[in-house]
Amino acid sequence: xxxxxxxxxxxxxxxxxxxxxxxxxxxxxxxxxxxxxxxxxxxxxxxxxxxxxxxxxxxxxxxxxxxxxxxxxxxxxxxxxxxxxxxxxxxxxxxxxxxxxxxxxxxxxxxxxxxxxxxxxxxxxxxxxxxxxxxxxxxxxxxxxxxxxxxxxxxxxxxxxxxxxxxxxxxxxxxxxxxxxxxxxxxxxxxxxxxxxxxxxxxxxxxxxxxxxxxxxxxxxxxxxxxxxxxxxxxxxxxxxxxxxxxxxxxxxxxxxxxxxxxxxxxxxxxxxxxxxxxxxxxxxxxxxxxxxxxxxxxxxxxxxxxxxxxxxxxxxxxxxxxxxxxxxxxxxxxxxxxxxxxxxxxxxxxxxxxxxxxxxxxxxxxxxxxxxxxxxxxxxxxxxxxxxxxxxxxxxxxxxxxxxx
Amino acid sequence: xxxxxxxxxxxxxxxxxxxxxxxxxxxxxxxxxxxxxxxxxxxxxxxxxxxxxxxxxxxxxxxxxxxxxxxxxxxxxxxxxxxxxxxxxxxxxxxxxxxxxxxxxxxxxxxxxxxxxxxxxxxxxxxxxxxxxxxxxxxxxxxxxxxxxxxxxxxxxxxxxxxxxxxxxxxxxxxxxxxxxxxxxxxxxxxxxxxxxxxxxxxxxxxxxxxxxxxxxxxxxxxxxxxxxxxxxxxxxxxxxxxxxxxxxxxxxxxxxxxxxxxxxxxxxxxxxxxxxxxxxxxxxxxxxxxxxxxxxxxxxxxxxxxxx
Numbered sequence: 038x039x040x041x042x043x044x045x046x047x048x049x050x051x052x053x054x055x056x057x058x059x060x061x062x063x064x065x066x067x068x069x070x071x072x073x074x075x076x077x078x079x080x081x082x083x084x085x086x087x088x089x090x091x092x093x094x095x096x097x098x099x100x101x102x103x104x105x106x107x108x109x110x111x112x113x114x115x116x117x118x119x120x121x122x123x124x125x126x127x128x129x130x131x132x133x134x135x136x137x138x139x140x141x142x143x144x145x146x147x148x149x150x151x152x153x154x155x156x157x158x159x160x161x162x163x164x165x166x167x168x169x170x171x172x173x174x175x176x177x178x179x180x181x182x183x184x185x186x187x188x189x190x191x192x193x194x195x196x197x198x199x200x201x202x203x204x205x206x207x208x209x210x211x212x213x214x215x216x217x218x219x220x221x222x223x224x225x226x227x228x229x230x231x232x233x234x235x236x237x238x239x240x241x242x243x244x245x246x247x248x249x250x251x252x253x254x255x256x257x258x259x260x261x262x263x264x265x266x267x268x269x270x271x272x273x274x275x276x277x278x279x280x281x282x283x284x285x286x287x288x289x290x291x292x293x294x295x296x297x298x299x300x301x302x303x304x305x306x307x308x309x310x311x312x313x314x315x316x317x318x319x320x321x322x323x324x325x326x327x328x329x330x331x332x333x334x335x336x337x338x339x340x341x342x343x344x345x346x347x348x349x350x351x352x353x354x355x356x357x358x359x360x361x362x363x364x365x366x367x368x369x370x371x372x373x374x375x376x377x378x379x380x381x382x383x384x385x386x387x388x389x390x391x392x393x394x395x396x397x398x399x400x401x402x403x404x405x406x407x408x409x410x411x412x413x414x415x416x417x418x419x420x421x422x423x424x425x426x427x428x429x430x431x432x433x434x435x436x437x438x439x440x441x442x443x
Numbered sequence: 444x445x446x447x448x449x450x451x452x453x454x455x456x457x458x459x460x461x462x463x464x465x466x467x468x469x470x471x472x473x474x475x476x477x478x479x480x481x482x483x484x485x486x487x488x489x490x491x492x493x494x495x496x497x498x499x500x501x502x503x504x505x506x507x508x509x510x511x512x513x514x515x516x517x518x519x520x521x522x523x524x525x526x527x528x529x530x531x532x533x534x535x536x537x538x539x540x541x542x543x544x545x546x547x548x549x550x551x552x553x554x555x556x557x558x559x560x561x562x563x564x565x566x567x568x569x570x571x572x573x574x575x576x577x578x579x580x581x582x583x584x585x586x587x588x589x590x591x592x593x594x595x596x597x598x599x600x601x602x603x604x605x606x607x608x609x610x611x612x613x614x615x616x617x618x619x620x621x622x623x624x625x626x627x628x629x630x631x632x633x634x635x636x637x638x639x640x641x642x643x644x645x646x647x648x649x650x651x652x653x654x655x656x657x658x659x660x661x662x663x664x665x666x667x668x669x670x671x672x673x674x675x676x677x678x679x680x681x682x683x684x685x686x687x688x689x690x691x692x693x694x695x696x697x698x699x700x701x702x703x704x705x706x707x708x709x710x711x712x713x714x715x716x717x718x719x720x721x722x723x724x725x726x727x728x729x730x731x732x733x734x735x736x737x738x739x740x741x742x743x744x745x746x747x748x749x750x751x752x
Contacts, residue, residue, distance in 0.1 A: 039515075042547070049544045057532060244528030248589075250497045251522040252545035254514055423498050 043260070046253035050261025051268070054236075058269050068276050071228070095153030095175060096127045097167070098144045100137075105160055106130040112185035115192060116178070125182075126175050128156075141166050159183055214300045215361050215385035218307070222315055222384055223354040229270040230322045231347065234330035235339045236262045241422075250423060255415040259331075263323050263411070270319060271312075300388040310387045310396060317403040318380035322350065324407055325377070328414025332421060357381030364389055373399060376406035447506070448473040448597050448628035449494055454503035456489050463489045465652035466503070471630055471645065473596075476623050478639035479632040481649035482738055487632040488525055490649060491601050494630075495522055508597055518547035521595035525602045525632075527586050531575035535561060535585045538574055542589030553592055560588045580611055587615070591622065598622055600631035604638055616642060640730040648734060650741035660730055667728040667736055668700040671709070674721040682716025685709055701725060 058064055099106055109128060117125050129150060134140035141155045145167065154167020156179065163183060169175050240246040240258075249258050300307040326346060333339045360372035364386045372382035373395070383399045449471040456464040464486040471477045481487045493500045496513030508516040529538050539560065540553030548556075561570045564584060574582055583606060590598065600619075604612050619642055623629055633639055639646055639660070646663060648656040656663055675682070675695050685708075690699035702709055706725055713720055 042518075045547070046545065049541070049550075053530075053541055057530065061532075239530070240528075243530060244524070244526040245530060246528070247497065247524040247526060248522070248528055248542065248586075249545065251492075251495050251520075251524070252514075252517050252542075419498070 043254055043257045046257035047261035047264065050249070050253065050258055051265035052261075054262055054265035055268050058265070059272065064269075068273055071277060072280055095167075095169075096129055096150045097165075097175075097179065098131050098147075098152045098155045099128050099159060100131050100133050100140065100144075100155060100157050101159050102132075103130065108186040109159060109182060112182045115185060116182060126178050128182075160187060211300055211389045212362070214307075215388035216358065218300075218311060218384045218388055219354070219358055219361060219381045222311070222318060222381055223350070225270070225274060225315055226318045226322055227347065227350055227354075229266070229273070230319055230326050230350070231343060233263070233266055233323045233326040234333070234343055234346065235336065236266065236327055237331045237418075238333065238336060238339060241334055246422075255419050255423070256411060259324070259327055259411050259415050259418070263320060263327060266323060267316060267319055271316075274315070301391040302387045302393065306393075307387055311384060313396075313400060314380035314384045314387075317400060317407070320407045321377055321380070321403060321410065322353075324410040324414055328410065328417055331414065331418045353378045354381060357385070361385040374402075376403060376410075379403050446473045447471060448475075449505070449507055449630065451490075451494060451505040452503055454490065454493050454500045454505060456486075456493060456498070457501045463652055464493065464500075467649065467652070467654050469647045469654055469657050471628060473628050474623070474626055475645055476619065476629045476631075476643050478643040478646045479630060479649060480636065480639055480646055480734055480738075481632070481634065483634060485649045485738070486652040487634075487649050488601055491599055491630070491632060495520065495599060516597075518593065519596040520546070521590040521593065521598045523587055523590045523598075523600045523603055525605070527583055527606075529574045529582060529586055529589075532573050534571045534573055535566065535577065535581075536570040538585055539589045539592050542586075543592035546593040546595070548593040556592050557588065560592065564588075579606060580608065583607065584611075587618070596627055598627050598629045600629070602633060603631055604633060604635060612638070636729075636731045636734050646730075648737050648741075650738040653741060655741035656733075656737045663733040663737065664728050664730060667733050670726045670728060670732075671697075671699055671701050671706075672722075672724045672726065673697045673699075673713070673718075674723075675713075676719030676721050677717055680717045682713045682718035685712030685716060685718075695721070 099109060101109070106128075113125055113128060127150075129152075131140070131144065137157065141157070144152045144155045152167070153175075154165050154169050157164045157166070160183070165176065165179065237246070240249060302310065329342060329346060330339055333342060356375070357372045357378040358381070360366070360368040360378075360382050363369045364373075364382070369382060369386075372378045373386065379399055380403060383396060386395065447470050449469070451470075452468050454464055454467040455462065467486070467490050479487050479490065489498070492498045493503075494505050494507060494513065496507070496517075504511065505513065507513040508519055510516040513520075530541075533541065536554055536557045539557035540548075540550050543553035543556065544550045558567075558570060561567055566581065566584065569577060569581060574585065577585065587603070590600070598619075603615055603619075607615060616638065619629055619631070631638075631642075643660055645658065646656070646660055647654055648663070656666070673696070675697070678695055685702075686697060687699050687702050690697050710720075710723075713723075
């Protein structure tokens with residue numbers, strides 16, 4: 038069958054699959070499914086963070102006059118600002134009591150607030166009694182706070198000129214962007230490509246496969262199903278991305294996105310390449326999954342297959358992730374060349390390097406492999422499921438041929 | 444003989460070590476109704492699947508509507524498989540239109556034709572119902588309409604009568620005749636000989652993976668000698684020597700194949716021998732008898748070959 042007719046047949050199959058999937062009630066659950074854990078995660082994460090920031094840091098009871106404690110609090114405030122929001126030990130003041138030992142003992146037993154240590158005579162002979170080790174970070178923080186509280190000179194003012202990015206920060210942040218991009222790509226591919234394992238079960242169980250195989254090439258069936266699922270995935274991603282952007286716009290500062298340093302190719306191209314590499318990754322892994330899943334006849338068999346193929350995906354991601362730190366090293370090039378890890382490796386490259394020609398080459402390479410894997414999967418399906426062609430293995434045919442000749 | 448719609452030469456199909464089809468050759472003239480007959484497991488469905496390009500033969504060649512690659516002619520072929528299959532969530536109209544679209548018919552035109560076809564069969568009320576809500580007979584009708592919606596030149600029906608009640612079998616026979624009158628070539632497989640006898644001009648009898656007979660229905664019937672049914676008044680006499688050795692006797696009733704010389708010498712011998720003919724009929728064998736004899740011989744031959752020397 039000619040290519041245009043094969044593509045038209047794939048379109049008919051794909052349109053049916055896409056419509057049947059998107060118009061089903063299950064698709065709504067599919068769209069909402071990933072939003073629930075995120076929502077719950079954000080909710081509990083926010084509450085947890087708030088609780089943690091208030092409760093996790095130890096409380097030090099400072100036995101001092103209000104004036105002395107004011108200096109300590111001021112010094113602590115300065116240090117807290119210098120730590121980019123990092124938590125410092127919390128401090129609460131108590132008036133000195135006549136029996137110091139009894140006061141220390143009483144405070145350490147107190148639950149209101151739960152005291153971890155008691156600091157006595159902060160500006161004379163400071164003594165700390167509590168559960169801290171002498172070399173702990175908490176004790177070091179208290180030392181710094183006291184030192185700053187006793188310093189007479191104010192903190193010098195520094196004239197700051199802000200640049201958008203320096204080489205050092207850009208390299209670091211692009212590395213993070215590369216890994217985040219890879220991680221997102223992996224997550225989406227993992228989430229969506231697995232569905233292709235069971236794509237032919239419906240046709241097999243309904244006996245529709247015979248009708249399809251008599252009318253169109255198996256390649257067209259596979260191609261149609263693959264692109265239908267890709268389209269469905271893109272619908273899902275569009276919905277989830279819209280929800281994420283909406284959530285950021287509602288919950289975060291409007292400058293958050295603008296403040297993110299751009300990847301090497303710039304944000305618009307990075308987003309475009311992200312979509313393109315998702316599509317290629319999905320098509321590559323999906324074609325392989327479709328081929329593997331097509332061998333299964335029942336849902337149980339598909340379930341049995343899903344674990345090893347998921348593990349294979351994890352290995353591919355780990356390979357690409359390991360290569361991200363050295364895109365021009367042998368590992369990086371190997372990950373970019375190996376078809377299944379290529380989209381992951383190339384997306385990381387887009388974050389770190391501005392050159393565009395490797396992406397054109399990579400997309401063409403990946404497309405070639407999609408076609409090859411699909412062809413192989415279709416051939417395997419025809420041979421093993423439709424029982425087409427010679428059922429004898431080539432070596433058996435060869436041995437039979439030689440015996441006939443003899 | 445006119446142009447061939449389907450031709451096959453020495454088609455062989457092996458499944459592992461089992462040979463399902465063993466050198467099938469056949470020719471179906473365009474515009475004819477051809478029945479592929481054979482006992483269960485004879486290789487009818489495998490042959491059809493090879494002819495249509497669903498599976499490739501292990502060896503041999505076939506040509507479908509002039510094309511060596513059957514799927515190239517798929518847009519002119521309608522196929523009803525033995526194991527019926529439709530998407531249960533699809534509506535009847537969409538299922539018919541989808542099957543047409545698979546064969547290159549635009550979806551919009553397919554929907555229009557599906558609406559008309561369902562209306563012609565009084566199924567308009569079911570057009571927008573999902574297939575899973577239809578009865579088995581209705582679902583079969585929907586699949587048959589999907590097979591025909593794109594007006595194929597070649598219609599291949601694998602066991603089309605199975606699962607249908609007598610009324611629907613009659614309707615299907617009429618439909619097949621109508622399609623043939625409209626110029627389509629029709630091939631159908633069956634193991635119920637009566638349908639083939641009523642519908643077919645040509646038949647191919649497949650037994651044990653081989654074509655045991657291919658040709659006109661009359662030629663198949665002519666492979667057997669006419670049967671003579673005789674009732675005599677005399678129970679014995681010289682006339683008994685006129686009966687062939689295999690004649691079956693039940694009282695004064697005798698059944699035997701008409702001897703080589705034909706009816707006249709037989710009649711003369713019976714009269715001269717004093718048989719006292721009460722009734723005598725000479726019946727041409729039906730396709731059923733021919734099928735049993737031809738397929739039976741082939742199976743016996745196959746079994747004889749399998750017995751080790």
